[in-house]
Amino acid sequence: MKEELNILIQAQYPLIYLVTSEEERAEQAISTIAQTSKPQRRVYVWTVTHGIVEYGQPRNVTQHNTVSPEAAIEWIIRQREPGIFILKDLHPFIDAPATTRSLRDAIAGFKNTQKSIVLMSPMQQVPIELEKEVVVLDFPLPDMGELNKVLNHHLDSYRGRRLPTDGREKLLRAALGLTKDEAEKVYRKAQVTSGRLTENEVDIVLSEKKQLIRRNGILEYIEEDATIDAVGGLEELKKWLKQRSNAFTERAREYGLPQPKGMLILGVPGCGKSLIAKTTSRLWGLPILRLDMGRVYDGSMVGRSEANLRNALKTAESISPAILFIDELDKSFAGSAGSGDSDGGTSSRIFGSFLTWMQEKKSPVFVMATANRVERLPGEFLRKGRFDEIFFVDLPTPEERQQIFNIHLSQRRKDISRFDLEQLSKMSDGFSGAEIEQAIVAAMYEAFAQDREFTQLDIIAAIKATLPLSRTMQEQVTALRDWARQRARPAAASVAEYQRMEF
Ligand SMILES: Nc1ncnc2c1ncn2[C@@H]1O[C@H](COP(=O)(O)OP(=O)(O)OP(=O)(O)O)[C@@H](O)[C@H]1O
Ligand SMILES: [Mg+2]
Structure with missing residues (x-):
């Protein structure tokens, strides 16, 4: 994907929108592209706090009067030399008519000039006026190679031992999905927690990663013990x-x-x-x-x-x-x-x-x-x-209901020979797995309140007290079934068996 960015710049795309929260890495990548392109290009970075500064220069060496987005774009238009102009976090301003307009003017004049504007921001926001002119690209998270550099750097600074290839790969894989900064942090945390960073610390790295991923709130790692x-x-x-x-x-x-x-x-x-x-x-x-x-x-x-x-x-x-x-x-x-x-x-x-x-x-x-x-x-x-x-x-068949009773009873009691699963299955016609589980739990509560072990009869009583969804929502269930029979594959059994079944 960095390759893609390179191609777009070499092909003189005038306006590239790079979505990333890793400014530093992205700037480095662009700077490398600029140095290797022919002719070489200079890289300038605009921020609303400093205006335009050449990449690599101290922040106070700023181009005069380029803090406002329009002034910055005007300045870019005036440049004669080949260049890549990074505008960081322009998104809050991009909808302003003057900004959109001057961006359009700028790229209109960029033909054969070896000039490109890169809009860099953690979120994508493109006004309709620019949709046709802009290419949007996600800057990829670090791959194994880049993480390897991070890891090496870390090990050097802690004068860590050399890692065997296996252990190294596990540590790298464990950090996949993190930004460079996050990977550095996670390795450091593992180091500090156990005083070293080896294959044995993979679990620390993984659990840190889980937390980082959880923090963004949209993805969640699920840990499920059930098989x-x-x-x-x-x-x-x-x-x-x-x-x-x-x-x-x-x-x-x-x-x-x-x-x-x-x-x-x-x-x-x-x-x-x-x-x-x-x-x-x-x-x-x-x-x-x-x-x-x-x-x-x-x-x-x-x-x-x-x-x-x-x-x-x-x-x-x-x-x-x-x-x-x-x-x-x-x-x-x-x-x-x-x-x-x-x-x-x-x-x-x-x-x-x-x-x-x-x-x-x-x-x-x-x-x-x-x-x-x-x-x-x-x-x-x-x-x-x-x-x-x-x-x-679909709703479980009689045999499936027996299995479900078996599973849920076995999860709660070692010996379940006192239960007649066939009878329970017969009585719970139309029950879902969740309702079967609920009936068992209800039976247990009943018996527990009376300070005794629960029995077959308790479960039967709970079943009788339940009105299953398949009856209260009969129409929806039937409609869904009719629909699915023609279009989806039954999860329960082979088609032939399925057709023989009565519901
Ligand atoms: N086939 C089954 N075998 C064992 N347990 C089951 C089965 N079906 C349901 N259960 C029990 O009921 C609970 C709820 O089931 P689950 O959440 O998987 O249902 P669902 O099909 O996703 O329902 P919904 O459409 O309401 O989301 C499960 O956690 C499990 O304890
Ligand atoms: Mg569900």
Whole structure:
């Protein structure tokens, strides 16, 4: 991607918008590009505090009277020499008519002048007038090579021991997804915590990284202890997932397999969609990050939501191979399906950028999305090829209910031989997995209050006291089922078995 920036500058693109919060790294990269380009170019940096200063010069060696954006751009227009002009954090001013206008004037006169303006800012904000003239580029987070430099620098300054290749790679991988400053901080913290930085400190680096990622509030590392065996039934879905356990290995690529892109799990509430998504992390041995769509939306400033989404996706990519978990997709993109632009079109723009990302992503980020209101999902999501597979999770069959009782009782008691699972399954017709679990918990409360062990009868009483969702929301469940039968693959069993079943 730095390569891309280089190409744009060499190709004399007049206006480049570089989205990054790492100013120093980005400036260094631009300066390297400027030095190696022919003819060499000078680099100037504008800030609203100092005006224009040549890159590498002390801040007080500023060009006279260039603090205001328009004056700075006027100054840039007057330059005859080849140059790269970095405007830092212009975004609060960019919507002002005079700024937009002078930028347009500037780039109009840039043809064959070897001059480029680079707008550098942590968020993307491009006025409509400039949309056609500007190329937007995300400055990538440090790769393994750059992190290696950070690590070496760190080890030198602590006169650390040389690391074996394995340990080094683990420490580098653990810091992927962080900015350079963050990586430095995390290595230092690990060093200070345990007095050295070796392979044994990888966990410290990882847990620091988790905190840093959590702080940005949009992505969340999920730690799920349950394994896929904690999910009852859904055999087809489990088989599909198990088959892909090694899908992100080098070996799979050599075999000629494409990288899995993602899956969508549709279904009735409380039937294990979120649970199975979370346990896939263990099964595949990949980290799982939840993307909180609600937090992506930020009405405080135009362009903020897009920037949030881009940052989150960038982080996920830099940690890849990883699973990106979007729970309740239908709620996330609700605004873009029907109601139109009640939010000024933000949600449909976000939705658009997300789809584009899904379409174009090359990095091994597996999207795992769940939803239960199909009619709220924009049709584009369901189109073939977007996801590798769309699964439908229905209410559990009688056998599946037995399994779910078994799982939840076994999680709570060592010996469960006193329970008649078949009877429990029969009595709980129409129950979801969540409702089965609730019935067990309710039975336990009842018995606990009477200071005794809970029994089969307590559970039966709890079942009888429950009105399952499938009955209170019968119409929705039936509609969802009818819809999904034609379009999605049943998670529970093979199609043939499925068709034989009565619900
Ligand atoms: N198939 C199942 N096997 C075992 N436990 C289950 C199963 N389905 C549901 N449960 C229990 O119910 C809880 C809630 O299920 P989960 O959150 O996965 O449902 P969901 O399908 O995501 O529902 P929603 O659509 O409401 O988000 C789980 O944490 C689990 O304890
Ligand atoms: Mg859920």
